[in-house]
Amino acid sequence: MSSEQATQAAAAAAAAAASTPVEKAAPAQSKKQSKKSKKQDQQFLLKTPKGTKDWADKDMIIREAVFGSLSSLFKRHGGVTIDTPVFELREILTGKYGEDSKLIYNLEDQGGELTSLRYDLTVPFARFVACNSISNIKRFHIAKVYRRDQPAMTKGRMREFYQCDFDIAGNYDTMVPDSEILKITTEGLTGLGINDFKIKLNHRKILDGIFQACGVKDDDVRKISSAVDKLDKSPWEAVKKEMVVEKNQPEEVADKIAQKGIEEMTILADYVEAFGIEKHLSFDLSLARGLDYYTGLIYEAVTAASAPPTNASELKEKAKKETKEVEDASEYVGVGSIAAGGRYDNLVGMFSNGKSIPCVGISFGVERIFSIIKARAAKQLEKLSSSQTQVFVMAFGGGEGWNGFLKERMEVTNKLWSAGINSEFLYKAKPNIRKQFDAADKSGSQVAVILGKEEYPQGQVRVKVLGQGDDSDEGDLVKVEDLVKSVEVQAI
Amino acid sequence: MSSEQATQAAAAAAAAAASTPVEKAAPAQSKKQSKKSKKQDQQFLLKTPKGTKDWADKDMIIREAVFGSLSSLFKRHGGVTIDTPVFELREILTGKYGEDSKLIYNLEDQGGELTSLRYDLTVPFARFVACNSISNIKRFHIAKVYRRDQPAMTKGRMREFYQCDFDIAGNYDTMVPDSEILKITTEGLTGLGINDFKIKLNHRKILDGIFQACGVKDDDVRKISSAVDKLDKSPWEAVKKEMVVEKNQPEEVADKIAQKGIEEMTILADYVEAFGIEKHLSFDLSLARGLDYYTGLIYEAVTAASAPPTNASELKEKAKKETKEVEDASEYVGVGSIAAGGRYDNLVGMFSNGKSIPCVGISFGVERIFSIIKARAAKQLEKLSSSQTQVFVMAFGGGEGWNGFLKERMEVTNKLWSAGINSEFLYKAKPNIRKQFDAADKSGSQVAVILGKEEYPQGQVRVKVLGQGDDSDEGDLVKVEDLVKSVEVQAI
Numbered sequence: 001m002s003s004e005q006a007t008q009a010a011a012a013a014a015a016a017a018a019s020t021p022v023e024k025a026a027p028a029q030s031k032k033q034s035k036k037s038k039k040q041d042q043q044f045l046l047k048t049p050k051g052t053k054d055w056a057d058k059d060m061i062i063r064e065a066v067f068g069s070l071s072s073l074f075k076r077h078g079g080v081t082i083d084t085p086v087f088e089l090r091e092i093l094t095g096k097y098g099e100d101s102k103l104i105y106n107l108e109d110q111g112g113e114l115t116s117l118r119y120d121l122t123v124p125f126a127r128f129v130a131c132n133s134i135s136n137i138k139r140f141h142i143a144k145v146y147r148r149d150q151p152a153m154t155k156g157r158m159r160e161f162y163q164c165d166f167d168i169a170g171n172y173d174t175m176v177p178d179s180e181i182l183k184i185t186t187e188g189l190t191g192l193g194i195n196d197f198k199i200k201l202n203h204r205k206i207l208d209g210i211f212q213a214c215g216v217k218d219d220d221v222r223k224i225s226s227a228v229d230k231l232d233k234s235p236w237e238a239v240k241k242e243m244v245v246e247k248n249q250p251e252e253v254a255d256k257i258a259q260k261g262i263e264e265m266t267i268l269a270d271y272v273e274a275f276g277i278e279k280h281l282s283f284d285l286s287l288a289r290g291l292d293y294y295t296g297l298i299y300e301a302v303t304a305a306s307a308p309p310t311n312a313s314e315l316k317e318k319a320k321k322e323t324k325e326v327e328d329a330s331e332y333v334g335v336g337s338i339a340a341g342g343r344y345d346n347l348v349g350m351f352s353n354g355k356s357i358p359c360v361g362i363s364f365g366v367e368r369i370f371s372i373i374k375a376r377a378a379k380q381l382e383k384l385s386s387s388q389t390q391v392f393v394m395a396f397g398g399g400e401g402w403n404g405f406l407k408e409r410m411e412v413t414n415k416l417w418s419a420g421i422n423s424e425f426l427y428k429a430k431p432n433i434r435k436q437f438d439a440a441d442k443s444g445s446q447v448a449v450i451l452g453k454e455e456y457p458q459g460q461v462r463v464k465v466l467g468q469g470d471d472s473d474e475g476d477l478v479k480v481e482d483l484v485k486s487v488e489v490q491a492i
Numbered sequence: 493m494s495s496e497q498a499t500q501a502a503a504a505a506a507a508a509a510a511s512t513p514v515e516k517a518a519p520a521q522s523k524k525q526s527k528k529s530k531k532q533d534q535q536f537l538l539k540t541p542k543g544t545k546d547w548a549d550k551d552m553i554i555r556e557a558v559f560g561s562l563s564s565l566f567k568r569h570g571g572v573t574i575d576t577p578v579f580e581l582r583e584i585l586t587g588k589y590g591e592d593s594k595l596i597y598n599l600e601d602q603g604g605e606l607t608s609l610r611y612d613l614t615v616p617f618a619r620f621v622a623c624n625s626i627s628n629i630k631r632f633h634i635a636k637v638y639r640r641d642q643p644a645m646t647k648g649r650m651r652e653f654y655q656c657d658f659d660i661a662g663n664y665d666t667m668v669p670d671s672e673i674l675k676i677t678t679e680g681l682t683g684l685g686i687n688d689f690k691i692k693l694n695h696r697k698i699l700d701g702i703f704q705a706c707g708v709k710d711d712d713v714r715k716i717s718s719a720v721d722k723l724d725k726s727p728w729e730a731v732k733k734e735m736v737v738e739k740n741q742p743e744e745v746a747d748k749i750a751q752k753g754i755e756e757m758t759i760l761a762d763y764v765e766a767f768g769i770e771k772h773l774s775f776d777l778s779l780a781r782g783l784d785y786y787t788g789l790i791y792e793a794v795t796a797a798s799a800p801p802t803n804a805s806e807l808k809e810k811a812k813k814e815t816k817e818v819e820d821a822s823e824y825v826g827v828g829s830i831a832a833g834g835r836y837d838n839l840v841g842m843f844s845n846g847k848s849i850p851c852v853g854i855s856f857g858v859e860r861i862f863s864i865i866k867a868r869a870a871k872q873l874e875k876l877s878s879s880q881t882q883v884f885v886m887a888f889g890g891g892e893g894w895n896g897f898l899k900e901r902m903e904v905t906n907k908l909w910s911a912g913i914n915s916e917f918l919y920k921a922k923p924n925i926r927k928q929f930d931a932a933d934k935s936g937s938q939v940a941v942i943l944g945k946e947e948y949p950q951g952q953v954r955v956k957v958l959g960q961g962d963d964s965d966e967g968d969l970v971k972v973e974d975l976v977k978s979v980e981v982q983a984i
């Protein structure tokens with residue numbers, strides 16, 4: 001998929017949409033959020049919980065366009081979608097996330113099973129594969145995950161956010177599904193109009209070999225991995241100090257381990273050439289990925305043009321108060337990373353009595369991708385509206401005996417609905433003309449159907465194209481029975 | 493939308509889909525769910541939490557078709573979608589659900605704000621409207637809600653399930669948005685092929701008048717409402733005993749209250765005629781709806797042909813063990829109810845310092861609707877598969893020097909992907925012919941592209957239409973550069 005197609009996808013979403021029916025009577029949420037509202041004796045803190053937010057309006061349109069683009073991509077590669085519960089038995093999640101396990105949200109023990117909100121979509125996927133004794137599947141899953149990140153630590157990361165995952169489970173030949181995952185990662189980003197990215201690659205077995213050579217104890221490998229992962233942000237001296245603890249392993253063992261990884265990377269190089277994606281890949285020994293479960297190839301797509309975290313406005317506000325803390329921006333965990341994943345061959349086995357199913361997958365950081373697209377499309381978005389109304393049905397009249405044609409407008413609108421045409425009318429018995437045009441404008445309707453006081457009783461209505469800036473145009477007079485046909489020509 | 497269109501929607505979803513890439517190596521989840529799996533010292537109970545389930549395969553296709561049909565409907569009526577966090581500040585939910593508040597899932601107090609999983613989509617919507625100072629909106633929201641129902645009480649209700657809501661907020665003329673909501677309810681159900689339903693109507697003010705006449709104290713009204721709501725299940729005597737407590741209110745007050753409701757119902761009768769939905773409506777004084785927040789019109793769509801709750805298989809299994817409990821099926825809360833809602837004019841005001849925005853809405857019980865559609869479409873579903881693959885790329889060959897054309901298959905598949913064609917190939921270096929056809933079959937591909945040992949090096953491939961039952965047909969020999977064009981003709 002080319003970037004043109006991505007732009008088209010966004011444009012399609014834009015074209016399909018056509019109004020802002022959310023009329024705000026006062027300033028936007030960010031300002032209102034922290035305002036307290038009083039009711040009787042109760043004090044409501046009127047906001048969403050820390051680290052969460054509402055989605056609406058244009059943000060929602062962009063989000064749906066992003067999800068739509070990625071879903072089509074996944075289907076193009078034979079993927080099927082699944083849905084798992086938002087919480088899992090707590091023991092399913094235990095011991096899968098290393099140090100990050102402390103960020104898991106637990107549900108209150110209200111009697112019965114102990115459960116926790118999912119931390120990612122990978123562990124629930126492995127549980128699903130084991131639960132259903134699946135031998136192979138290409139699945140995608142777009143859903144929210146939950147992490148109790150401390151704002152002080154990660155500066156603005158959301159606690160509820162979307163992940164968008166594609167994984168291939170099954171026993172296959174070395175690096176074949178892995179290379180397709182890299183292809184999907186590339187297509188996913190270019191398909192959304194993001195072309196200035198690199199996918200950093202590394203291999204756990206190469207890393208493990210190096211760690212062994214450095215004398216890192218097996219038990220310490222994952223801890224050290226986290227340290228190495230910071231190499232592009234911290235100076236080598238700091239990382240080395242953390243890494244080189246003791247040296248008591250024979251060098252040949254390390255060589256053997258690393259050798260396997262190097263062989264696989266050579267095979268991979270051949271396949272990614274067939275998929276034509278070499279130019280986006282770069283081998284990077286400093287890439288380690290913190291999670292416990294990776295066993296082979298690991299990768300992370302980064303972009304130079306990365307946008308700030310989604311709640312940038314919040315960050316700015318904070319910056320005013322605590323300038324020092326925010327200046328230290330190098331501590332953002334993974335700024336610039338817009339997709340990441342790897343091979344995890346042992347995770348399913350942890351759930352299925354050791355009978356493991358090898359897996360490899362990619363997770364798109366859709367919230368960050370969303371910010372990039374939003375920043376780039378800012379201008380086009382101004383014109384966007386969030387409803388998809390095509391026709392607004394109005395009544396013109398006044399004076400003695402004028403009843404506002406409410407029932408008549410309902411009947412005409414009903415006719416349009418039956419023909420599958422998105423239509424609205426004003427919920428007022430006697431609406432004035434200006435208010436009807438205002439509402440039509442806000443709804444984004446392209447066409448007005450007007451019931452005139454004299455014309456309608458004679459079986460005629462006017463069909464007027466909106467947004468032409470020509471107020472003198474009264475529209476075409478058509479018979480009520482020809483209305484649908486006439487509107488279908490004008491709207492779209 | 494006609495039932496034909498609904499069938500078309502389902503058929504479209506069916507046609508778009510084409511395989512079962514989920515290969516099961518063993519029996520399905522239900523049997524496996526309760527099986528314990530042992531790993532090292534840990535004991536995993538390999539299942540989803542009580543009252544939750546995974547969605548996959550054909551269920552997922554039906555669900556997406558149902559959501560798609562309802563989303564189009566909502567957009568046809570000018571609706572926009574929003575998304576709110578899965579958990580809210582606990583105080584937002586407090587005092588909104590009457591007796592059912594005990595079913596709210598709390599998140600563990602891990603320090604910081606106290607939060608709970610949303611119980612429905614209505615209270616979060618009211619919070620959203622208040623938070624953003626919205627004066628009017630037509631919004632829809634399709635998402636999961638959470639209720640700690642005790643299986644012993646409700647027999648098989650899910651604890652995590654989808655709701656599909658459309659609500660209109662704003663100050664409008666009496667019964668105008670209300671009648672459109674009833675229109676949407678009707679279209680929603682007929683649009684899914686469900687035509688044998690009735691929408692029971694009642695008005696809170698008529699009920700309140702009656703209660704006053706009966707001498708029910710204000711504080712007891714909601715409690716009594718719950719009792720009345722059981723009228724279609726329990727004998728009148730039992731309900732009356734619960735209702736008639738004391739009589740000390742003057743009758744004229746009651747008359748006045750009820751009068752307002754009766755007036756509104758008369759206006760409504762006029763409007764629903766304009767929308768052509770009278771035949772589906774019936775006034776039912778026994779309808780009360782348990783929730784605290786309703787203030788005007790209330791309604792519930794019921795179907796004779798209602799299916800059992802979604803986890804029917806679980807119920808059956810239980811039935812074997814505890815026959816008595818399950819026979820008492822009359823206790824199912826709302827069996828037969830497939831959509832319900834009403835007017836709630838004071839809920840937003842509870843969040844916004846008393847400045848209220850009147851609201852009216854409908855919630856579709858999509859899980860129950862899903863069961864009905866699934867039961868009716870059982871036969872068509874047999875042929876369905878969940879992936880949407882169009883083309884399977886294969887290699888034919890063998891003998892000396894045969895390398896399996898893995899890289900070549902990758903290149904050809906890549907070409908198809910670039911043209912937007914959903915394509916797969918087998919992840920094996922040297923795949924055998926039978927296994928490639930099996931995989932193509934499971935993927936639901938309509939077309940095979942075959943790279944022959946002699947033909948491909950000469951720049952030619954075979955394009956063979958699958959599922960014709962004619963194994964002798966070798967397909968058409970085409971030049972590689974004409975492949976995309978040729979495939980586009982064959983696949984759809």
